[in-house]
Amino acid sequence: MADTIAPQPAARRATSLDIKTLGPAIALILLCVIGFLLNPAFLSEGNITNLLTRSAFIGIIAVGATFVITAGGIDLSVGSMAAVIAGVMIIVMNNTIDTFGTGIATVLIGCFCSIILGLGAGWANGMLTTKGKIEAFIVTLGTMGIFRSLVTYFADGGTLSLDYGIRDTYRPVYYDSFMGLPIPVWVFIMVAIAGWVLLNWTAFGRYCTAIGSNEAVARYSAIKVDRIKTWTYVLQGLCVSLATIIYVPRLGSASSSTGVLWELEAIAAVIIGGTVLKGGYGRIGGTILGALILTTIGNILNFTDVISNYLNGTMQGLIIIVAVWLQRGDWGRKGRTKL
Amino acid sequence: MQEAASIEASVLSAESVSKSFGTVPVLFSVSFDIRAGEVHALIGENGAGKSTLMKILSGFHDTTSGAIRLDGEEIQLPGNGQAEALGIVLIHQELNLAEQMTVTENIFLGRELSRNGLLNRAEMARRVGVMLAEVGLDVSPKARISDLSIAQKQMVEIVKAMSRNARVLIMDEPTAVLTDAETELFFKQVRKLKASGTAIVFVSHKLHEVMEIADRITILRDGQWITTKQTAEFTLDSMAQMMVGRELSDFYPPMNEADVDAEVVLSVRGMTTKNLRNVSFDLRKGEVLGFFGLIGSGRTELFETICCLGEKAAGTVSLSGVESSHASVAEMRDAGIVYLTKDRKEKGLLMEQGMGPNITLLALPRFIRHFMLDRTAEQKALERGIRRFDIRARDPKARARELSGGNQQKLLLAKIMEAEPRIVVIDEPTRGIDVGTKQQIYHFIAALAAEGISVVVISSEMPEIIGICHRVLVMRSGRITGELTGEAINENEIVRYAAGLKEETFRG
Numbered sequence: 001m002a003d004t005i006a007p008q009p010a011a012r013r014a015t016s017l018d019i020k021t022l023g024p025a026i027a028l029i030l031l032c033v034i035g036f037l038l039n040p041a042f043l044s045e046g047n048i049t050n051l052l053t054r055s056a057f058i059g060i061i062a063v064g065a066t067f068v069i070t071a072g073g074i075d076l077s078v079g080s081m082a083a084v085i086a087g088v089m090i091i092v093m094n095n096t097i098d099t100f101g102t103g104i105a106t107v108l109i110g111c112f113c114s115i116i117l118g119l120g121a122g123w124a125n126g127m128l129t130t131k132g133k134i135e136a137f138i139v140t141l142g143t144m145g146i147f148r149s150l151v152t153y154f155a156d157g158g159t160l161s162l163d164y165g166i167r168d169t170y171r172p173v174y175y176d177s178f179m180g181l182p183i184p185v186w187v188f189i190m191v192a193i194a195g196w197v198l199l200n201w202t203a204f205g206r207y208c209t210a211i212g213s214n215e216a217v218a219r220y221s222a223i224k225v226d227r228i229k230t231w232t233y234v235l236q237g238l239c240v241s242l243a244t245i246i247y248v249p250r251l252g253s254a255s256s257s258t259g260v261l262w263e264l265e266a267i268a269a270v271i272i273g274g275t276v277l278k279g280g281y282g283r284i285g286g287t288i289l290g291a292l293i294l295t296t297i298g299n300i301l302n303f304t305d306v307i308s309n310y311l312n313g314t315m316q317g318l319i320i321i322v323a324v325w326l327q328r329g330d331w332g333r334k335g336r337t338k339l
Numbered sequence: 340m341q342e343a344a345s346i347e348a349s350v351l352s353a354e355s356v357s358k359s360f361g362t363v364p365v366l367f368s369v370s371f372d373i374r375a376g377e378v379h380a381l382i383g384e385n386g387a388g389k390s391t392l393m394k395i396l397s398g399f400h401d402t403t404s405g406a407i408r409l410d411g412e413e414i415q416l417p418g419n420g421q422a423e424a425l426g427i428v429l430i431h432q433e434l435n436l437a438e439q440m441t442v443t444e445n446i447f448l449g450r451e452l453s454r455n456g457l458l459n460r461a462e463m464a465r466r467v468g469v470m471l472a473e474v475g476l477d478v479s480p481k482a483r484i485s486d487l488s489i490a491q492k493q494m495v496e497i498v499k500a501m502s503r504n505a506r507v508l509i510m511d512e513p514t515a516v517l518t519d520a521e522t523e524l525f526f527k528q529v530r531k532l533k534a535s536g537t538a539i540v541f542v543s544h545k546l547h548e549v550m551e552i553a554d555r556i557t558i559l560r561d562g563q564w565i566t567t568k569q570t571a572e573f574t575l576d577s578m579a580q581m582m583v584g585r586e587l588s589d590f591y592p593p594m595n596e597a598d599v600d601a602e603v604v605l606s607v608r609g610m611t612t613k614n615l616r617n618v619s620f621d622l623r624k625g626e627v628l629g630f631f632g633l634i635g636s637g638r639t640e641l642f643e644t645i646c647c648l649g650e651k652a653a654g655t656v657s658l659s660g661v662e663s664s665h666a667s668v669a670e671m672r673d674a675g676i677v678y679l680t681k682d683r684k685e686k687g688l689l690m691e692q693g694m695g696p697n698i699t700l701l702a703l704p705r706f707i708r709h710f711m712l713d714r715t716a717e718q719k720a721l722e723r724g725i726r727r728f729d730i731r732a733r734d735p736k737a738r739a740r741e742l743s744g745g746n747q748q749k750l751l752l753a754k755i756m757e758a759e760p761r762i763v764v765i766d767e768p769t770r771g772i773d774v775g776t777k778q779q780i781y782h783f784i785a786a787l788a789a790e791g792i793s794v795v796v797i798s799s800e801m802p803e804i805i806g807i808c809h810r811v812l813v814m815r816s817g818r819i820t821g822e823l824t825g826e827a828i829n830e831n832e833i834v835r836y837a838a839g840l841k842e843e844t845f846r847g
Binding site: 197201202203206207209210213214216217218219220221222223224280281 | 648667668669671672678680685686687688689690691692696700701703704706707710711712754758
């Protein structure tokens with residue numbers, strides 16, 4: 001008797017977990033169905049490619065944010081960081097034309113510069129949070145303001161434009177395709193796979209989860225908490241720099257309005273994907289879906305007149321709130337308390 | 340007095356209450372009643388169903404079948420602590436105080452006094468001052484909860500319950516973290532409450548305390564009601580036997596002789612920190628070394644400092660004769676010394692994670708192959724741990740928080756043993772766990788020593804220190820005040836050293 005009923009709780013746990021993990025995927029499929037019903041052109045190859053390319057920026061940044069958030073931190077500076085990195089990249093590339101011309105060498109110098117800046121900015125955020133013992137929210141709120149004002153200053157309040165010669169060399173990074181998929185989508189896929197492996201299959205990922213669950217337990221378990229936390233911010237910086245590298249050739253310019261609100265979209269993508277905001281549980285796959293969901297909403301609104309495009313933010317906001325409400329996971333189990 | 344109590348009708352009672360979580364039954368038709376002006380102790384091993392019964396009595400859980408009666412009337416208790424309005428207060432083992440608020444704010448939380456729409460803070464502070472003085476708790480009403488010791492927090496919880504005119508006070512292991520002196524003070528309050536007619540349910544693993552304070556005792560085992568009798572009808576032995584359901588012979592394992600010539604594996608000299616003053620001692624291979632002392636005597640701080648979990652001001656640590664320059668917990672782990680915390684929930688286990696990630700966390704570098712986690716090896720570690728330490732979980736995917744205290748402790752042991760240490764420091768190895776599991780842990784410690792592993796046992800429980808240690812060091816106010824070996828280890832001497840009545844100039 002006992003034997004026959006014993007496995008049931010495990011089965012129930014599995015199904016409730018499945019609803020949680022499959023939620024974002026189901027939501028995305030629903031959105032696609034709605035999009036298709038509103039306008040069949042939604043599922044055209046051109047639109048799908050466009051959608052994926054646009055998701056790439058937020059998606060790549062959100063992969064980094066997944067680590068920061070899983071380890072119990074938060075990084076609000078990513079949007080401003082992207083803007084300042086884009087600005088500095090453009091200045092550096094424009095100024096190296098005299099020495100290296102408008103060829104690949106100049107673009108590579110720009111990219112190198114971007115990566116160094118990304119790592120450096122992430123490291124600064126990380127050290128201020130860990131060694132400086134300042135709340136991550138405050139640190140990155142501070143650096144967010146600093147980065148934003150720096151790009152405004154560099155652009156002298158206007159727009160930094162990339163030299164047209166370099167634009168032609170750099171253009172393919174955003175506009176060209178490889179095996180039918182745009183380059184940014186490939187970068188997105190690679191970052192996503194690398195992030196998934198790192199989070200689920202390495203000690204680093206396990207340590208992030210442990211720190212996010214309970215820092216004291218992590219410390220008592222011989223985990224170098226400060227070092228791991230700093231690494232999550234460095235990783236976030238790297239992701240921002242990669243996103244910026246594929247973003248710059250899109251418009252060839254940077255201004256104080258570059259990357260505005262990216263931090264919120266990245267965090268939203270992470271949360272919609274099922275990662276817990278207070279840390280301790282992270283899902284890269286969910287983050288990817290989250291980024292796709294956010295972009296899809298905007299895309300659908302562009303396609304239809306039913307809801308004004310200006311309500312994009314409203315729709316995204318609603319989706320975020322609903323997603324988190326669904327993930328609370330205790331709906332339909334009213335009255336049941338934990339043991 | 341006793342007769343009077345027994346004639347009196349019960350204030351709160353459970354009649355043939357059963358409870359299942361999902362399809363897992365945890366209580367089988369248990370009856371329990373509590374009368375005004377009595378202390379009714381509820382005892383049983385971990386997982387016997389005590390917590391569930393307490394939560395049912397206070398409305399936090401509903402019943403699967405059976406009835407709850409308040410003053411003889413059948414009642415459906417409101418959930419989520421709202422039963423407090425009916426005078427039924429449950430004091431959780433994990434105290435429920437707002438850490439960042441003051442004592443006064445906590446005690447008046449949710450029913451603040453106000454005058455003309457503004458908080459009457461002066462009056463609240465005055466009343467709390469009176470209440471604190473009554474229980475002999477020497478803290479300011481303005482003190483922040485986070486600045487109090489656990490014992491003080493416990494007393495604040497009780498003051499809070501008293502201030503709510505609780506008719507039924509249900510306390511889950513209130514004395515687990517109290518020292519003997521604090522326990523005495525606490526019992527004084529309990530007797531006062533009892534005299535004023537409060538019905539008190541008292542849950543504890545400390546059987547002698549139950550003997551001292553309870554009027555009646557109910558024993559649960561595996562979710563079944565075993566017996567309810569007057570305290571006078573029990574002996575310590577009969578209680579323990581009924582809890583476990585078998586004879587508890589060989590409670591303490593046979594001790595192998597300590598080899599006084601064995602190699603010194605750990606040697607500490609002149610360890611000094613904020614609270615430690617010049618502590619020196621040696622630990623030999625295969626030795627079980629006990630550290631006894633009152634709370635705050637510096638035992639935990641000493642070993643956390645040795646394991647690089649705390650800041651040291653001066654002093655050296657030598658491992659097998661070589662002075663260690665290690666600066667991190669990871670390096671100490673690799674050098675073969677690990678520390679098992681007494682604070683399972685906050686420092687020991689990731690409560691929201693499964694057993695697997697917990698068991699390999701300390702020794703994770705051992706589970707890396709080609710830079711990747713070796714999940715197969717992790718699974719084997721889990722199976723090994725469950726087998727070796729007899730960890731019982733409802734299902735293998737259970738999260739750490741769903742395990743009983745005893746099983747959590749075993750999981751923690753399994754976790755530190757994955758690092759294959761040569762020296763194990765176990766802080767309060769049996770805090771808050773039942774007799775049966777205690778016995779298993781004692782036998783396990785003895786087995787480790789027999790294998791040649793050195794074990795340091797930090798404990799506030801005298802019998803276990805005496806029962807399992809080859810040698811005992813007693814600490815007081817950040818210093819080692821005495822050393823006792825073999826036959827000389829007895830309660831009297833330990834107490835004299837711990838209380839400062841006797842002191843020897845001790846050099847390790």
